[in-house]
Amino acid sequence: MTFMSRMFRTSLVLVAALALSACGFHLRQSAALPDSMKRVHLTVAGGGDLQRNLARALEASGSTLEEKPGPDIAEVNIPVARFSTDTLTVSGAARVTEYTVHYQVQFAVNDGAGHPVVPPQTVNMSRDFSYDAYNTVGTTAQVEEIQRSLNDDMVQAILFRLQAAQKHGGTLAAPAPAPATSASAAH
Numbered sequence: 290m291t292f293m294s295r296m297f298r299t300s301l302v303l304v305a306a307l308a309l310s311a312c313g314f315h316l317r318q319s320a321a322l323p324d325s326m327k328r329v330h331l332t333v334a335g336g337g338d339l340q341r342n343l344a345r346a347l348e349a350s351g352s353t354l355e356e357k358p359g360p361d362i363a364e365v366n367i368p369v370a371r372f373s374t375d376t377l378t379v380s381g382a383a384r385v386t387e388y389t390v391h392y393q394v395q396f397a398v399n400d401g402a403g404h405p406v407v408p409p410q411t412v413n414m415s416r417d418f419s420y421d422a423y424n425t426v427g428t429t430a431q432v433e434e435i436q437r438s439l440n441d442d443m444v445q446a447i448l449f450r451l452q453a454a455q456k457h458g459g460t461l462a463a464p465a466p467a468p469a470t471s472a473s474a475a476h
Contacts, residue, residue: 319350320448323455325400327351330358333367338440339394340367346444350451361401369395369411370443372436377417390432391415392439396447398454406454412446414439 329352333340343365344354355362370393377387392414398407416435420428 319346320452321455322347322350322352322451323400323406325406326363326398326451328353328355328362328401329365330355330362331365331367334370337370338437339370339443342440342444343367343447346448350448359401363401363406364399365396365447366398367394367396369393372439374432385420387417387419388432389415389417390435390439392436392443394443394447398451407450410450412443414442414446 326347329347331340331344331347331354333343347365348354352363358364373391373393375389375391376385377389378385380386393411395409395411396407397405397409400406416439418431418435
């Protein structure tokens with residue numbers, strides 16, 4: 290019986306590992322940053338979780354955080370980091386049933402000489418959640434958890450851009466503007 294139990298547990302662990310790898314799950318690691326980012330000064334509007342989490346991630350990637358900007362110190366500047374909430378759906382009784390939490394972050398990264406490593410960019414993320422007007426106890430906790438998750442994802446998005454800059458010789462080109470569309474083309 291114990292052999293069968295052990296076999297069952299082993300096969301369960303294998304199935305779980307295969308399922309996680311099949312869905313694209315990967316453990317988060319440190320990023321390979323451009324050489325110009327050995328020393329970094331981080332400025333985040335409002336500070337908070339984004340600043341703490343990004344600081345930890347930069348340190349885990351080999352950067353030394355500096356308290357003040359200066360020569361040979363890269364600058365990560367995040368002037369905008371804001372959450373907003375919008376109504377997504379309303380029931381027939383005019384009660385909100387779903388919300389969307391939006392997270393917008395604008396950032397730019399310059400090397401120690403003031404040259405762009407990552408040009409100014411805006412990253413928008415969002416998550417939807419259901420709302421029960423009869424059970425509002427969990428709503429605040431639910432929104433806070435969504436915001437924590439969005440913060441974690443935003444740190445990874447910034448690190449991915451920094452890693453891409455490292456792969457492209459230490460800088461990224463400015464994002465291409467969206468193609469213009471004309472009203473006459475949409476028939």
